Amino acid sequence: xxxxxxxxxxxxxxxxxxxxxxxxxxxxxxxxxxxxxxxxxxxxxxxxxxxxxxxxxxxxxxxxxxxxxxxxxxxxxxxxxxxxxxxxxxxxxxxxxxxxxxxxxxxxxxxxxxxxxxxxxxxxxxxxxxxxxxxxxxxxxxxxxxxxxxxxxxxxxxxxxxxxxxxxxxxxxxxxxxxxxxxxxxxxxxxxxxxxxxxxxxxxxxxxxxxxxxxxxxxxxxxxxxxxxxxxxxxxxxxxxxxxxxxxxxxxxxxxxxxxxxxxxxxxxxxxxxxxxxxxxxxxxxxxxxxxxxxxxxxxxxxxxxxxxxxxxxxxxxxxxxxxxxxxxxxxxxxxxxxxxxxxxxxxxxxxxxxxxxxxxxxxxxxxxxxxxxxxxxxxxxxxxxxxxxxxxxxxxxxxxxxxxxxxxxxxxxxxxxxxxxxxxxxxxxxxxxxxxxxxxxxxxxxxxxxxxxxxxxxxxxxxxxxxxxxxxxxxxxxxxxxxxxxxxxxxxxxxxxxxxxxxxxxxxxxxxxxxxxxxxxxxxxxxxxxxxxxxxxxxxxxxxxxxxxxxxxxxxxxxxx
Amino acid sequence: xxxxxxxxxxxxxxxxxxxxxxxxxxxxxxxxxxxxxxxxxxxxxxxxxxxxxxxxxxxxxxxxxxxxxxxxxxxxxxxxxxxxxxxxxxxxxxxxxxxxxxxxxxxxxxxxxxxxxxxxxxxxxxxxxxxxxxxxxxxxxxxxxxxxxxxxxxxxxxxxxxxxxxxxxxxxxxxxxxxxxxxxxxxxxxxxxxxxxxxxxxxxxxxxxxxxxxxxxxxxxxxxxxxxxxxxxxxxxxxxxxxxxxxxxxxxxxxxxxxxxxxxxxxxxxxxxxxxxxxxxxxxxxxxxxxxxxxxxxxxxxxxxxxxxxxxxxxxxxxxxxx
Numbered sequence: 001x002x003x004x005x006x007x008x009x010x011x012x013x014x015x016x017x018x019x020x021x022x023x024x025x026x027x028x029x030x031x032x033x034x035x036x037x038x039x040x041x042x043x044x045x046x047x048x049x050x051x052x053x054x055x056x057x058x059x060x061x062x063x064x065x066x067x068x069x070x071x072x073x074x075x076x077x078x079x080x081x082x083x084x085x086x087x088x089x090x091x092x093x094x095x096x097x098x099x100x101x102x103x104x105x106x107x108x109x110x111x112x113x114x115x116x117x118x119x120x121x122x123x124x125x126x127x128x129x130x131x132x133x134x135x136x137x138x139x140x141x142x143x144x145x146x147x148x149x150x151x152x153x154x155x156x157x158x159x160x161x162x163x164x165x166x167x168x169x170x171x172x173x174x175x176x177x178x179x180x181x182x183x184x185x186x187x188x189x190x191x192x193x194x195x196x197x198x199x200x201x202x203x204x205x206x207x208x209x210x211x212x213x214x215x216x217x218x219x220x221x222x223x224x225x226x227x228x229x230x231x232x233x234x235x236x237x238x239x240x241x242x243x244x245x246x247x248x249x250x251x252x253x254x255x256x257x258x259x260x261x262x263x264x265x266x267x268x269x270x271x272x273x274x275x276x277x278x279x280x281x282x283x284x285x286x287x288x289x290x291x292x293x294x295x296x297x298x299x300x301x302x303x304x305x306x307x308x309x310x311x312x313x314x315x316x317x318x319x320x321x322x323x324x325x326x327x328x329x330x331x332x333x334x335x336x337x338x339x340x341x342x343x344x345x346x347x348x349x350x351x352x353x354x355x356x357x358x359x360x361x362x363x364x365x366x367x368x369x370x371x372x373x374x375x376x377x378x379x380x381x382x383x384x385x386x387x388x389x390x391x392x393x394x395x396x397x398x399x400x401x402x403x404x405x406x407x408x409x410x411x412x413x414x415x416x417x418x419x420x421x422x423x424x425x426x427x428x429x430x431x432x433x434x435x436x437x438x439x440x441x442x443x444x445x446x447x448x449x450x451x452x453x454x455x456x457x458x459x460x461x462x463x464x465x466x467x468x469x470x471x472x473x474x475x476x477x478x479x480x481x482x483x484x485x486x487x488x489x490x491x492x493x494x495x496x497x498x499x500x501x502x503x504x505x506x507x508x509x510x511x512x513x514x515x516x517x518x519x520x521x522x523x524x525x526x527x528x529x530x531x532x533x534x535x536x537x538x539x540x541x542x543x544x545x546x547x548x549x550x551x552x553x554x555x556x557x558x559x560x561x562x
Numbered sequence: 563x564x565x566x567x568x569x570x571x572x573x574x575x576x577x578x579x580x581x582x583x584x585x586x587x588x589x590x591x592x593x594x595x596x597x598x599x600x601x602x603x604x605x606x607x608x609x610x611x612x613x614x615x616x617x618x619x620x621x622x623x624x625x626x627x628x629x630x631x632x633x634x635x636x637x638x639x640x641x642x643x644x645x646x647x648x649x650x651x652x653x654x655x656x657x658x659x660x661x662x663x664x665x666x667x668x669x670x671x672x673x674x675x676x677x678x679x680x681x682x683x684x685x686x687x688x689x690x691x692x693x694x695x696x697x698x699x700x701x702x703x704x705x706x707x708x709x710x711x712x713x714x715x716x717x718x719x720x721x722x723x724x725x726x727x728x729x730x731x732x733x734x735x736x737x738x739x740x741x742x743x744x745x746x747x748x749x750x751x752x753x754x755x756x757x758x759x760x761x762x763x764x765x766x767x768x769x770x771x772x773x774x775x776x777x778x779x780x781x782x783x784x785x786x787x788x789x790x791x792x793x794x795x796x797x798x799x800x801x802x803x804x805x806x807x808x809x810x811x812x813x814x815x816x817x818x819x820x821x822x823x824x825x826x827x828x829x830x831x832x833x834x835x836x837x838x839x840x841x842x843x844x845x846x847x848x849x850x851x852x853x854x855x856x857x858x859x860x861x862x863x864x865x866x867x868x869x870x871x872x873x874x875x876x877x878x879x880x881x882x883x884x885x
Binding site for chain 2: 072074111119122125128132
């Protein structure tokens, strides 16, 4: 893709640059860090060339963030050496890191929501005890930086009124305002829409061109391939390997991350659609503010197929999910389960849907799917606690619930295998498995899944995807909503694209290209696309591609997926 | 004319009753803006009042008394700080403990030292803050309306009244125009952002609660050495809680805090004024109802009828750096 060719052009340059000036921006050697019994960083060595983009990949809990927090002075290492620009330093707190020219853009933004952009920029970097001179200076510097790096934000806007992408720009500006030469970005695209992510990458390329050094922490291999010069892989607290990005590929990186071969592509056969199990007709949903989010949609999901809803987040998917799962009353339209119309009215909607055999894995597992301060066995029966299987009348049969929980742990390989552990203490991937296990174990007819792998590491993603496909193969109707286009493309049998509350198009994942889907997601309707492309031609091409070189197509898929 | 004179006297009384509320309210503002809930305003004020009256009685100097009151109140604030900032204890529990400590200790020490049933000796002369007459009072006294306003409302108060009202613009300036204020507010909203910006969150919070202690001490000194002439048991009479209500009512902003305190001060002046008065139609005024108004208004506010009161986001949560 274009990403690749761009990256290829740049790599020789930076390689040449590093031969002329082999200066290292950062050199870490023998870094160790323990948190109680957990050895979070084991003898880490890392060299980062000046003026390069250096990626650090690893699963959740591999120790990436800990390592960067040590570099940023948030934690201090138990042992080891840090060199910045060739000089050995000890970094005890963030202000020291800032003095050394190290800035960090955190995964969860470190911004004060009800402050203006300017106030956030100067916080901690005020020049005098009165604010006004610093504010005036920051306004000037910001205007300059905005021109230089395409980092535009209204300096007087409150943070809470800004989009997530703009908030991230403020974080980057904050670091640049403090004179950062080395910029650490922790999972920067996790919260961004695809277009915001593209914007971020353009900014990073400009920063690199200006001689800044960038450390990019991510678990998205595609981003690593697209923008980095070098990539270091971490696993279980140790640095596994550092590679030139041009010499590696996603499959190799995934294997290094997980420690075994990982199938990046979901292995699934043809779907065999049966009867319609779930359908919506002229479905309209309003949110709490009374704003219409879903504007009259129609679709059906048949037994034995996965229907994927693609779209940039915030186009009505969440409200649709809430209405279909019974958590929210639809403003108008029909919701049909197995041909029977369901009227959601009152607070028992979710229970009603569950009784109808509709299982729901909510988008936000911590807010909607789990009670994180409860133990795993309690969460394993959440929503089904009134079942007679767990005791009659007002009594709860704890042994029955525990047995059920153990069953889930075994079947879904939930780790640690301890049903008395509070859910908050499980990793994101295991939390998601707890929800999936609960919803899938009831033998539902319909499975509604929202963002199944958000914040889940690559090994667990593979497992979760296989479970969803297994549900389909068992003849369940699956509705999948995800903002990860790769996920939709590899799982779904049919793709519906949602934009501004409408279903703007349907695509076949086998033939639709990423750019076609991208256009749909941006609100350009199907007809427009086929007019510009010539539908018949592209179909023929696709058939030819399928027949002649299935292997190369497969390779393309791998390059594009995470 | 008689009605006008009455109104002026009522307003003058309002000002005098507003002062302790205002000082305590601003005290709470500093603490809560930095992220430390302070339900112990009442206790700090009471301890400050006792300290001020005791030292004023012993030395005969109201000023020395005031500094002693501030010292005692700051010490109480530091207890709250050590418990809730250093040891990350529950701020509400710590605040309640401060209130109990002050209520018990003042009476116990008062009885032990002075043997007057928990009172301190009567303060006279320089041991009290006396009312100050501003220039031209005599000349203006006979001017209709204006003279009355000048002599009773603007002039004729003790120095602490002027200090209290001057604290409002000062607080506004500190909070919104200085580096200290920016960092203070940020500590109460998102302490992690403050920490990553290289600022010590706990140090900021300690600075804030020391200011809280100073202002509570002033409020206490006002009660025992300016408004009254000595300390009596439980003399704060819930003012710390009304100040807290005013703080919520003012949405943690200094200028609205002034008006909230004036409103609550006016209500209590009105309550005093109408005691036992028979009005046409209504009959005897239910003074308790007027006295309860600050709380009723705050409940109405919190229920969302008058806008929305959202406190500092990180309020009440101890800051923990490492996970």
